[in-house]
Amino acid sequence: MDAIFWDIGGVILDSSSVRTAHERFVAELCERNALGEPDEVLGTWRAELGAHFREREGTTFRSAREGYERAMAAVGDVPAEEWEPIFERTLFDSIEPNPGAVETIEALSNRELHLGVISDVDTAEGRRILETFDVHDRFDSITTSEMVGRTKPDPAIFEAALDAAGVDPQRSLMIGDRYRHDVEGAKRVGMRTAAYGTEDGPAIDYRLSDLRELLEIV
Incomplete structure (x- = not known):
């Protein structure tokens, strides 16, 4: 070859380490911003992220970053300058x-x-x-x-x-x-x-x- x-x-x-990262991210957001029960917020966040990708037309590319923004809009009013650094840190500290x-x-x-x-x-x-x-x-x-x-x-x-x-x-x-x-x-x-x-x-x-x-x- x-x-x-x-x-x-x-x-x-x-992939399981990515799911762990998302759980830690949402848990920290909930603790900082009183968004609700972490499990419920995580469910909403994942549902919106999944919908973002399912709604694409055929094989047209859809950005994961745009999906994260959509998911965040669904769970609460948290400024990007606050949630993005937390997301980056929890993701790259958790992935394996x-x-x-x-x-x-x-x-x-x-x-x-x-x-x-x-x-x-x-x-x-x-x-x-x-x-x-x-x-x-x-x-x-x-x-x-x-x-x-x-x-x-x-x-x-x-x-x-x-x-x-x-x-x-x-x-x-x-x-x-x-x-x-x-x-x-x-x-x-x-x-x-x-x-x-x-x-x-x-x-x-x-x-x-x-x-x-x-x-x-x-």
Whole structure:
């Protein structure tokens, strides 16, 4: 293979640590601003954030930052200059990588291949996550749906990443945790696929129970 592409959320990033960060964020806001019971406020916050993404048209990109703003408007009148620093601190103090992600990225970066990211995250947030885990500079390219204007499984985001890397899709591998978005999307443009924590399906070439297994596959 000439290139390995990673998803961020659910593959590099442990998604459960993001949920923990959101819980801590809302709990601190409630304590500071008397917004109500934290569990109820968290439910409203998550519902609004979810609605923000569900309302997008097809694979059109929608910013997570705009979703956070919408969710905050629903739970109370807290100025952005107050809630944004709390959100940033609780998020980046709480997030964790999935087991084996960092050491596998480091090992692959020392091999003769292109290491890239294909992710639906906002560009700045994605880069900050990679910096927090000290792997940002290990990647040769980062392609986000914000850059392309489309989310997975739209072929445009995979094709943009392949063009940036200058590699043949058949000699490239996509690692993802969502079957329809990551695995089927990559397979449609001719890439090989590795599934991590997703359901089974015919588009899967390799299944990973541990990200370190990728080193043997490559």
